[in-house]
Amino acid sequence: MRVNLSLLRKFVQLAAFVFLVYGSGVVGFYAADKLSGAFPALACAYDAKTADYCVLIPLQHQMDHRLGTVLAAGGEVVKALMPTLISLGTFLLMFVILNKAFCGWICPLGFFQEVMGLVGQKLGLQRRESLPDGTVDRIRPVKWVLLLLLVFAFPLLTGLGLTDHSLGSPYCSICPSRILTSMATGDTSQLVVDTTNDGYMILSLIATFLFGMMMAVGMTVRQPFCRICPMLALHAVFRKVGLVRLVKNAKPRCEKCGICAQACPMDIREIHTEMQKRDVLYPDCTLCGRCVEFCPDKDVLQMKYAVVPIFRADPAYFKQRKQAQKRWEAGTLLGWWRRRREGRGN
Amino acid sequence: MMKKLWLVALFGSVGVAQAEMLFTENSGGGGHAGHGAGATAAQGGHGGHGAGRGPATMLQDGLGASIQMVTPTLESLPVDAGKDGRTLQIPRTGIDSYHLLLAERRDEKVQEAAMRYIYGRGKPSGRSPSELLAHKATVLELIPAPLPREHWRYESGEKANFIVRFNGEPLADTWVGLSSSNGSSLEATSDHRGRVSFTLPEDFSRVVAGRQSNPPAEFVVRTGTYQNGMLYRTNLSAAYHVNPLNWQSNGVGLFMLGAGFVSGLVMMRRRGEG
Numbered sequence: 001m002r003v004n005l006s007l008l009r010k011f012v013q014l015a016a017f018v019f020l021v022y023g024s025g026v027v028g029f030y031a032a033d034k035l036s037g038a039f040p041a042l043a044c045a046y047d048a049k050t051a052d053y054c055v056l057i058p059l060q061h062q063m064d065h066r067l068g069t070v071l072a073a074g075g076e077v078v079k080a081l082m083p084t085l086i087s088l089g090t091f092l093l094m095f096v097i098l099n100k101a102f103c104g105w106i107c108p109l110g111f112f113q114e115v116m117g118l119v120g121q122k123l124g125l126q127r128r129e130s131l132p133d134g135t136v137d138r139i140r141p142v143k144w145v146l147l148l149l150l151v152f153a154f155p156l157l158t159g160l161g162l163t164d165h166s167l168g169s170p171y172c173s174i175c176p177s178r179i180l181t182s183m184a185t186g187d188t189s190q191l192v193v194d195t196t197n198d199g200y201m202i203l204s205l206i207a208t209f210l211f212g213m214m215m216a217v218g219m220t221v222r223q224p225f226c227r228i229c230p231m232l233a234l235h236a237v238f239r240k241v242g243l244v245r246l247v248k249n250a251k252p253r254c255e256k257c258g259i260c261a262q263a264c265p266m267d268i269r270e271i272h273t274e275m276q277k278r279d280v281l282y283p284d285c286t287l288c289g290r291c292v293e294f295c296p297d298k299d300v301l302q303m304k305y306a307v308v309p310i311f312r313a314d315p316a317y318f319k320q321r322k323q324a325q326k327r328w329e330a331g332t333l334l335g336w337w338r339r340r341r342e343g344r345g346n
Numbered sequence: 347m348m349k350k351l352w353l354v355a356l357f358g359s360v361g362v363a364q365a366e367m368l369f370t371e372n373s374g375g376g377g378h379a380g381h382g383a384g385a386t387a388a389q390g391g392h393g394g395h396g397a398g399r400g401p402a403t404m405l406q407d408g409l410g411a412s413i414q415m416v417t418p419t420l421e422s423l424p425v426d427a428g429k430d431g432r433t434l435q436i437p438r439t440g441i442d443s444y445h446l447l448l449a450e451r452r453d454e455k456v457q458e459a460a461m462r463y464i465y466g467r468g469k470p471s472g473r474s475p476s477e478l479l480a481h482k483a484t485v486l487e488l489i490p491a492p493l494p495r496e497h498w499r500y501e502s503g504e505k506a507n508f509i510v511r512f513n514g515e516p517l518a519d520t521w522v523g524l525s526s527s528n529g530s531s532l533e534a535t536s537d538h539r540g541r542v543s544f545t546l547p548e549d550f551s552r553v554v555a556g557r558q559s560n561p562p563a564e565f566v567v568r569t570g571t572y573q574n575g576m577l578y579r580t581n582l583s584a585a586y587h588v589n590p591l592n593w594q595s596n597g598v599g600l601f602m603l604g605a606g607f608v609s610g611l612v613m614m615r616r617r618g619e620g
Contacts, residue, residue: 032474209603
């Protein structure tokens with residue numbers, strides 16, 4: 001019997017959540033103590049007890065306070081870009097180790113959304129296993145827009161003096177992980193609406209509303225914020241250099257099956273439809289491994305570390321996993337309530 | 347009453363010593379007030395957050411004092427008190443981290459020290475401020491526990507903790523006072539680990555919305571002790587800022603979270619029906 005990969009992943013996610021959100025006791029309190037200062041998941045610098053800072057915060061600050069101000073003063077661009085290159089280099093050193101699995105296995109916000117999904121499932125709320133293709137296609141570009149505008153463009157324009165200071169780090173201003181991780185340490189200072197000026201007020205209104213909406217939608221749709229997260233887009237840019245890979249050896253049966261795409265929390269239907277390419281690590285993939293778990297054909301889908309297979313599709317595992325999933329989904333609060341009422345009626 | 351007498355003995359007319367020496371900041375400079383307690387220190391804003399030099403750091407009543415700066419790498423550099431004997435000429439280390447300014451003065455009966463942590467800009471040192479805080483710089487020390495890190499600063503209404511150390515060891519059951527430039531004063535006694543905690547006073551008379559719109563005030567933490575016939579007294583000064591909750595609302599934030607949650611449920615219900 002093989003280990004249940006989803007269960008193993010939940011344990012890893014829980015451990016990563018505890019470490020990243022409360023880990024300052026282990027690594028230290030100050031910036032110099034943190035793991036990298038450019039972490040490839042949404043560990044948040046606004047969390048007083050964090051073990052590391054997500055790469056998106058230095059990138060925004062460097063656009064605003066370094067590149068933008070140097071460009072505005074007519075300074076040397078290459079020198080001004082050095083901190084950004086160092087941050088991206090640090091990010092890459094870590095990213096190579098786990099690739100996009102930083103999203104599916106490590107990110108605190110990703111884990112929180114999965115927990116909301118579990119809550120929704122146990123409450124018996126409607127679970128939409130897959131969004132319609134058209135909706136998925138419309139959502140996909142949003143992460144790129146957020147990366148370009150909120151992480152690079154607006155901070156740069158602010159550094160150039162063309163936009164208000166409130167747009168100096170606009171992604172952090174709306175990031176749900178900032179609210180989640182600080183609240184998880186008992187700090188409510190990030191769950192606020194800020195009336196400093198129109199810019200801060202609009203961003204803080206968006207942030208708090210978005211966090212509430214993400215919680216509700218997360219109970220019925222899998223990983224709602226991950227789909228538009230700029231970190232997912234940044235990962236997508238560098239995914240070819242990561243050591244963890246997702247590989248497909250397509251067989252004719254694949255065309256009629258499609259369980260892998262149904263299992264995918266990011267609704268990547270191309271995992272099912274791709275019949276030529278071996279590399280099926282798509283931009284939206286978080287390397288959670290569910291597609292491999294739910295592939296019924298031997299070795300068709302595989303997770304590899306460089307060239308070494310670490311988890312392969314297997315018919316026996318598939319049967320066992322499917323049964324376990326069925327048992328898990330059978331018990332819901334709403335179902336129990338209905339059965340109880342029916343029992344009384346009889 | 348006893349505490350008041352003790353305070354007078356320590357910081358008032360001891361006779362043998364001059365008026366209390368104290369590091370202060372002339373906040374008329376141009377640093378970025380938005381990040382970090384020491385961000386507006388002499389070297390101007392913390393890493394990447396400020397353009398140009400910050401406000402000047404002064405030493406009041408420092409006649410006869412020796413002044414030094416302890417760097418993040420624990421080197422001690424001499425600091426010149428400038429032509430006016432007050433405006434410090436702080437050496438640039440090029441290291442991005444906290445530095446300790448220390449002024450010491452002693453005579454036969456009194457040894458006094460003034461401390462202030464300032465943030466220097468430059469390349470990351472890779473050295474934690476914990477090392478600077480653990481380093482014994484003078485006999486009687488007041489150590490922030492912790493110093494505010496980036497995106498953080500001392501704010502009114504928030505807790506600020508300090509450790510009293512004598513010869514590098516925690517000093518228990520010792521009087522510690524805090525006074526602010528806005529006129530507040532607080533007192534406490536160090537516990538068995540030498541720790542004291544103050545809630546910084548909400549004493550800004552004029553508050554406008556926005557972090558950068560409110561100039562900081564100064565607080566001074568003081569302590570003193572008699573040991574072997576010698577009076578030791580030390581102060582630690584720092585800037586503190588208006589609490590942003592004056593223009594930020596948790597209530598409205600919670601309301602918006604609720605509104606987002608309900609909207610999300612309604613949206614998903616409609617999609618489900620569709």
